[in-house]
Amino acid sequence: MVRPARPDELAAVGELTVAAYLADGLVPDDHWYVEELRDAVDRAEHGTVLVAVGEDGGLLGTVTVVRPPSRYAEVAGEHEAELRMLAVAPGARRCGVGELLVRTAMGLARAAGAWTLALTTLTTMASARRLYERLGLHRAPERDWGDAAGYTFLVYTAPLSQEVP
16 A cells, blocks of 8 residues: 555655665765655655555555655656655565555646656666656656766656556
8 A cells, every 4th residue: 555654654764765775775875865865754844755555554665756846856847746765675676566656656746736747767776767667757868967976867757647557
């Protein structure tokens, strides 16, 4: 089941996000971004933090949906929603959790009136990119961007006026 995170779950959501990013080697444990990943309380103040929970109520994954002018909206423009910090617990991978989170986030964004969904990913996130493409997101290379640390971020978008495949 996917639902908005409860306030009492946000610390655990942050730890799950950090654990997923560290498990994939996406950031070193001493990188400044780890604290941003951990701060699900702040994300919940500036967007909607969704969680996937198992039958036992345990957290399996999370994703955050934001709209401009949220400080978490890095690439979303007018009439767009953006997905941030998709994370699936290492022990819950390859079970459809990520797909369920993205599909639910797309529906939430559509219901909130967004016309387009946007997200940023890295070249190293191959399984996430396959998921996004399977769900109808397409590369928007004209919107790619980089940061001072030398990371190149790939942007994907999808129209939300159509049903997800």
